[in-house]
Amino acid sequence: MADEADGTPRGPGGRGFYGAVTVSERGQISLPAQARRDLGISPGDxxxxxxxxxxxxxxxxxxxxxxxxxxxxxxxxxxxxxxxxxxxxxxxxxxxxx
Known part of the structure; x- marks a missing residue:
């Protein structure tokens, strides 16, 4: 797995590992900022x-x-x-x- 300049480990096809998230008591998670940037995910999507x-x-x-x-x-x-x-x-x- 190669690391990009942003530090995100990359696998085949540009697949990335962005870290771990914790599920809140309400069942919510936050997507890592770098994942949102890389995948073009914006508020409201x-x-x-x-x-x-x-x-x-x-x-x-x-x-x-x-x-x-x-x-x-x-x-x-x-x-x-x-x-x-x-x-x-x-x-x-x-x-x-x-």
């Missing part, structure tokens, strides 16, 4: 939380996931429903509070 019992959680922006979901029209439909047809939040809360 919507992230999808994906889970696999064997591998854990992954976060992905809606546009990245929808761009990679040609193989799964059912899942694509569910995501669009959750986010609203125009990419706006649906009626269900995604912040873990509801």
């Amino acid at each position: 919507k992230l999808l939380v994906l889970g696999d019992p064997a591998q854990g959680l992954a976060l992905m922006t809606v546009d990245k996931l929808l761009g990679n979901m040609d193989f799964s029209p059912v899942l694509k439909s569910v995501v669009r429903e959750q986010m609203g047809e125009a990419g706006e939040p649906g009626s269900k809360s995604g912040d873990g509070s509801g």
